C-alpha cells in the first residue's frame with residue numbers, strides 16, 4: 001500500500017507514457033480494486049485536462065484569427081475612400097434598404113468610383129460604379145452574399161442554385177443553362193402556341209372588365225411562359241395552377257424581408273403565415289412533379305394514347321414528345337446530393353424567373369403603351385418577319401431587331417435586380433486599378449447608377465432609346481430586306497442589325513461574370529415571341545394617359561417597383 005501511495009504522489013510530475021507503463025507494473029503489485037479505480041479516475045482527470053487545454057488553445061487561436069481578420073478588414077477598409085463610421089454601429093441605422101442606392105449615388109459623386117460604407121464594426125460594404133472595375137470585380141469574386149441564398153433556403157429548403165458558394169452551384173448552373181438554351185435555335189422558338197393562347201385568354205378576360213392592369217397581366221405572362229418551360233405545357237391545364245401562381249407571387253413579396261433577419265424570427269406571427277404559404281407551395285410542386293413522373297413513366301412503358309382531361313388534377317396530358325422537354329424530369333434525374341430538398345431548385349427558378357420577368361414585362365408594356373410610334377414600327381417589323389418566315393432557314397427572332405432592342409433598353413432603364421452583390425470570402429481582392437478590397441467585405445454594384453450614368457451611354461443615357469442597340473445593316477443582307485421596319489426619327493428609313501448588348505461595358509441587367517444570370521438568352525427570346533404575338537394583333541394604349549408612372553421608385557424590389565397602369569388592347573385591322 002505504501003509503495004502505491006509513494007508512486008501516486010510522485011507520478012504527477014511524470015509523462016503520460018511513463019505513467020501508463022508504471023501503472024501496469026504497480027497494478028500487478030498492488031492488485032486492489034480501489035487502486036485501479038483511483039488510477040482510472042486520475043487518468044480521466046488528466047485526459048479531461050488535456051482536452052480542456054486543447055480546446056482552450058483552439059478557441060484562442062480561432063479568436064485570434066477572427067481578430068486578425070477584423071484588423072485586416074479595418075486596415076484594408078481605411079484605405080478605400082468613403083465616409084468614416086459615425087458610431088460603433090456604423091451607418092446601418094442611418095440607411096434603409098429603400099434609400100441605399102440613393103446614399104451610394106451621393107457617396108459616388110463625392111468620393112469617386114469605389115466607395116466604402118461601414119454598416120457595422122464588422123460589416124464593410126464596398127460599392128463600385130466604374131465600368132471596367134465592375135466587370136473585373138464581377139469576374140473575380142465568385143461568391144455571393146448569404147442573404148440571397150438564405151431567402152431561397154428559408155422559402156424552399158436547401159438547394160444547389162442561388163447559394164453563396166460558387167463551387168456548390170457551378171455544376172447545376174451549367175446544366176440549367178444548357179437546358180434552357182437548347183431550343184433557342186429551333187424555328188419553333190421558346191414559346192409554344194399553347195402558352196400564347198393561354199395569355200390571350202387571360203388578356204380577353206381582363207379586357208371584358210374594360211381595361212387591363214399591366215401588373216396583373218405581366219405576372220400572368222411571366223408565370224405561364226416560365227411554368228410551361230419548367231413543368232411542361234401540361235402545367236397550364238392543371239386544376240391547381242391558379243392557386244400555384246397566387247402562392248408564388250405572395251411568397252415573392254415577402255421572401256427577402258424574412259431572410260433579412262439574422263436570427264429567424266420564430267416569434268413573429270407573420271413569419272409563420274409566410275412559412276405556411278411556402279409549405280403549401282412545396283406540397284403543390286411535389287404533387288405536380290409526381291403526376292408528371294407517373295405520367296411520363298406510363299407513356300414510356302406502355303406507349304399510351306394521350307389523356308385529354310386535365311382538370312381532375314390526377315392525370316395529365318400524356319405526350320411523350322412533350323414531356324422530356326420540361327425541366328422537372330431532368331431535375332429529378334440529376335439529383336446531386338441528398339441534402340437538397342426535393343424540388344427546391346425548381347421552385348427557386350420559378351420564383352426568381354417569374355419575379356424578374358414580370359418586372360421586365362411590366363416595363364415593356366409601359367414603354368410601348370406610351371410610345372405609339374415605336375409600336376407601329378415594331379408592328380411593321382413583325383409583319384415583314386411573318387412574310388419572310390416562309391423561308392426554311394429563317395428564324396423570326398433574328399429579324400425582330402427593334403423589338404429585341406426595346407427589350408434590352410427596358411431592362412437597362414429598369415433593372416429587375418437593382419444591386420449586384422458579391423463577397424470576397426477567401427482572400428483580399430486585388431483590382432487592376434491598385435485598389436485592394438479586404439476579405440470579408442461585401443461588394444455591390446448599383447446597377448441603375450452604372451446603367452444610367454455610364455460613360456458608354458453618351459448624353460441620352462436617361463432617355464428611352466432602343467436604337468442604341470442597333471446599327472445599320474450592310475446592303476444585301478437579310479436584315480436589309482426589312483425596309484422601314486426600323487426608323488431613327490421618321491426621316492431616314494433603313495434597316496438595322498441588333499448589337500450584342502454585352503458589347504456595352506455598362507450593360508448589367510443580367511449581371512456579369514461567373515455568377516451572371518443563366519436565363520438571359522431564354523428570357524430575351526421568350527419575351528420577344530410573346531410581344532410579337534401580342535403586337536401583331538393588338539395595339540396597346542394607356543387608358544388614362546401617363547401620370548408620373550414613367551419614373552417608378554427604382555430602388556425597391558422587383559415586384560414592388562413594377563408600375564401598375566391601366567391599358568387597353570385595341571384589335572388591329574387585318
Ligand code: HEM
Nearest residue numbers: 162353356357360416417509510511512515516517518519
Ligand atoms: C427578366 C428576367 C431575368 C432577369 C432580369 C434576371 C436577372 C438576374 C440577375 C441580375 C442575376 C444575378 C447575376 C449576378 O449576380 O451577376 C441572376 C441570377 C440568376 N438567374 Fe436570372 N434573371 C432573369 C430571369 C431568369 C430566368 C427565367 C431564369 C431561369 C429559368 C434565371 C436563372 C438565374 C439563375 C439560376 C441565377 C443564379 C446564378 C447564380 O447564383 O450563380 N433568371 N438573374
